[in-house]
């Protein structure tokens with residue numbers, strides 16, 4: 001009799017993330033090279049910065065670091081988005097955040113599927129940045145109709161994956177054997193295809209409208225277009241990339257280098273040109289690239305507003321999209337403007353700019369119940385009874401994401417769309433609401449405070 005004991009969705013996600021990484025490494029050897037470089041750099045940073053190692057030990061990030069990665073896919077229809085939402089739910093991943101990329105000339109809006117509780121994130125922090133193409137932004141009605149018809153014909157999930165999603169929904173989970181099969185079946189959706197579903201001329205027409213439109217419409221499925229390992233020092237990796245035969249994009253996206261990293265910094269290398277068989281001819285397509293990221297502390301609404309303000313000010317002063325030619329100036333401007341952003345944890349906390357986690361110390365536990373034990377959070381911290389550690393940012397940044405898209409779509413793709421964020425339409429397609437990431441950070445922070453209270457004061 002098959003087992004009725006369900007595997008935890010977190011374990012399924014962990015297995016899937018590993019399977020995806022293995023598949024991508026086989027298909028894109030440069031990803032393997034990048035993973036090695038990141039592992040070497042991380043080991044070096046941990047050796048030379050014992051304080052950082054201690055911080056990551058305390059928050060648990062050190063154990064998840066080696067398996068930490070995010071990927072990205074681009075979907076063509078509302079139905080695909082709704083089903084992918086159900087597929088990710090089997091692995092305990094929920095849609096967090098809404099990102100509108102149209103102001104940067106990319107005709108998509110997006111969310112990130114990820115685990116939402118700190119314990120689940122600890123088992124596997126795997127995330128997938130998931131974009132939905134906005135066909136309504138194609139102006140040419142014939143091309144739009146052609147794209148719609150091509151997408152209507154495809155089915156991006158295997159029958160086996162669909163059956164197991166339904167089974168998981170009906171029974172509230174999957175047993176070990178079904179979970180393994182689910183991972184195998186689900187992986188097929190993300191696989192690269194060497195054949196396109198359209199002719200060479202049709203591909204060209206789609207590509208002329210926007211390279212991203214061709215990337216979605218001309219293929220059988222939403223191939224994973226990058227997988228991103230997490231590094232502890234992105235500048236070191238960026239500098240070492242050329243030595244490994246990898247050419248990074250001109251600027252690192254996100255905040256400048258700081259003593260206390262905030263949010264997310266990212267850099268990528270250009271997409272590879274890969275041979276494709278169109279239905280009538282041979283050609284090529286570039287979509288798959290590599291990326292690395294460095295994560296810092298999550299910001300409160302107040303901190304995020306300051307970040308956005310300083311980023312915009314630096315970009316306005318640059319007066320152009322950051323590129324090879326103005327990269328040095330951009331870095332200089334970013335550093336100048338971000339002087340206004342406090343760069344130590346105490347100030348970030350005192351000014352309510354960032355989220356933190358609180359951990360009882362051994363000293364605190366020993367002092368529990370004693371006559372002169374401090375009774376407030378502030379006093380417990382001051383007395384060394386509670387340690388404060390930054391709460392890591394688990395999400396993405398729209399301006400950075402646009403920069404990553406752009407660097408891989410080429411300059412030809414810089415068309416402009418009127419900014420028309422449409423979260424309601426996105427959520428209608430998704431079949432549910434996206435989760436507000438700030439609420440999640442607030443909850444994690446509060447749980448850590450509650451845990452301190454329970455351990456030290458209750």
Ligand code: OOG
Pocket residue numbers: 071072073074129131225266291396397400401402404405
């Ligand atoms: C997604 C680009 C955004 C990130 O890390 O910000 C992204 C894509 O190219 O499909 O992955």
Ligand code: NI
Pocket residue numbers: 070071072129226228291404
């Ligand atoms: Ni990415």
